[in-house]
């Protein structure tokens with residue numbers, strides 16, 4: 114039993130965090146809001162250089178061959194800076210999906226991903242819209258139980274604006290055909306992709322919550338009313354403590370879900386749903402309490418808080434909304450089998 | 461990361477499981493807040509100790525098994541699954557025991573620990589006073605060194621002392637420096653409750669049973685060798701105890717996982733009635749998820765600590781999480797039981813309500829004892845998040 118991350122994983126997290134905090138500043142995010150694509154090719158190239166975009170590509174195809182446990186801490190850091198680039202989605206969802214498709218397809222795309230020459234993203238029906246469809250060199254799209262691979266030339270994209278200006282959502286119009294189809298009876302692959310997407314959202318929600326706490330702690334130390342910093346008021350302190358508690362108790366849940374996905378645990382889907390609920394709930398409380406302690410400042414476009422708050426709101430209902438995930442846990446716990454109780458957690 | 465138990469850990473689980481299956485009393489013991497039940501629980505401690513299962517985390521030389529935190533978690537899982545009796549000497553085993561090992565003299569350890577281990581001496585904790593609740597540093601009970609220097613003369617009053625009605629010993633903090641303020645000048649003293657000048661007045665709790673007591677000290681002579689740590693160092697020694705208390709030992713995840721399991725079963729058995737309130741189903745799956753989250757987080761912390769990590773101020777989140785979870789789970793059970801929820805277990809119409817009401821009453825105290833949840837939130841904000849004190 115070893116529920117810790119190893120030194121390499123922790124070091125990598127530290128390095129990536131340093132890089133992201135330096136590069137992906139609120140100023141950069143605001144600059145990208147003003148740009149046509151909302152994405153920065155330069156930033157993506159830096160992520161490629163760090164080896165991040167091909168992390169989960171097997172070594173045989175030129176990647177780092179790492180798994181979900183290796184990546185989950187990095188996904189948290191992507192949340193911490195509200196990274197607009199679709200790194201988590203490619204690494205955690207697209208690459209493992211491609212890797213479970215036929216060899217010819219893998220050999221065509223994985224080396225290009227590893228080399229940073231191609232971006233691939235996945236569109237599932239649960240999400241209705243496809244995030245960053247305009248930015249992908251290839252889209253893997255669900256059509257019922259089938260998966261189809263389509264190129265930018267084969268689709269028509271209709272932009273849908275999100276509350277989070279960093280999110281670029283598209284309705285994708287395309288014509289499924291035998292030539293676009295890459296997998297039939299792909300329900301299992303689709304579920305696995307959904308789980309990975311939910312895991313990525315959960316990990317990012319942890320980072321977002323941490324960031325909202327830090328912004329609020331800083332703000333309430335600086336802002337004075339009644340002659341003192343508002344952070345000295347107990348009502349303000351307790352609001353922040355009430356974010357710290359659920360955040361503290363969501364981390365291990367997310368880390369276990371990452372492990373379950375990595376080893377293909379029989380209950381991985383339930384573990385992911387639990388992680389999604391726990392982490393997103395923490396982030397929603399984080400958003401609510403953070404805006405409150407910011408006062409009117411928190412309700413503005415100018416103060417950076419909303420960068421993180423809006424991403425948290427958006428992620429809550431992606432890759433399976435809360436009803437979907439709660440029902441998955443409910444059928445596990447309330448079904449025939451006895452699944453609750455001491456000593457069963459790691460079965 | 462590897463979330464599988466080692467063969468040794470599995471063997472440890474098998475061993476305790478087998479022992480419990482052979483030894484846990486078939487009939488539940490009476491409440492340890494009755495004279496008869498207290499005696500039964502004392503005997504159970506002796507039996508646990510005979511099997512060397514009483515103090516698994518203690519070193520082998522002291523009758524324990526030198527269990528690490530993971531083994532301790534496994535032990536607790538099996539213990540709660542087996543429905544084994546509550547631990548009457550929790551204060552001794554988990555709070556005072558480790559503190560004694562750290563601060564006690566060899567003589568004190570040799571004298572006290574074996575009797576603690578076999579249930580001969582049950583310990584009460586004497587920190588709170590009428591004027592010192594959340595503000596523990598406001599302690600006023602005094603201990604004055606006698607002229608001959610052989611004993612302390614103790615005067616004052618302690619209150620809310622759990623198990624003190626039938627306990628044999630009490631550990632507490634007393635003001636040895638009459639001119640001192642706050643947490644200075646306090647000394648940690650171990651007081652036998654049979655000394656002359658001590659009066660114990662039972663206090664009935666919500667269930668009517670005397671689960672705690674007031675202790676009055678009237679010129680009680682306590683030998684100086686019953687001082688734990690140096691004179692005036694009481695606060696430091698007590699914080700070590702509070703560290704254990706707030707930390708992992710006080711409430712193991714297994715306890716709440718078993719409550720969650722019983723709640724899930726209660727829901728399944730009464731599904732139709734329960735679903736009339738649409739919020740109940742969500743509350744039940746939340747109970748399951750939160751009990752799992754508490755378990756996972758505890759395992760992660762335990763693994764970190766066994767690899768040499770340190771526990772930090774984030775441990776203050778622990779008390780809030782389990783106590784509020786426990787309250788919510790029992791509230792949900794009350795909703796499911798509906799009109800029968802208010803019935804005491806012996807009421808004729810109370811068939812099948814189990815001991816949910818008892819648990820519900822006790823759950824109300826969780827956010828109060830061991831540092832109220834408001835105090836824990838202050839600690840989280842100031843020490844974990846770094847918010848300004850003043």
Ligand SMILES: Cc1cc2nc3c(=O)[nH]c(=O)nc-3n(C[C@H](O)[C@H](O)[C@H](O)COP(=O)(O)OP(=O)(O)OC[C@H]3O[C@@H](n4cnc5c(N)ncnc54)[C@H](O)[C@@H]3O)c2cc1C
Pocket residue numbers: 584585586587588589592593594595619620621622623672825828829830831832833834835838
């Ligand atoms: C079941 C049970 C068993 C116990 N067993 C023991 C025992 O064995 N030994 C022992 O010594 N004590 C024991 N206690 C006592 C326990 O430690 C105290 O009850 C606790 O420390 C709170 O003190 P108080 O009851 O005086 O409440 P108070 O301190 O009067 O608090 C009342 C309310 O005011 C709030 N409050 C107080 N100060 C602050 C602040 N600074 N900021 C915000 N809110 C504040 C509290 O959170 C609480 O809600 C036990 C209590 C219970 C309920």
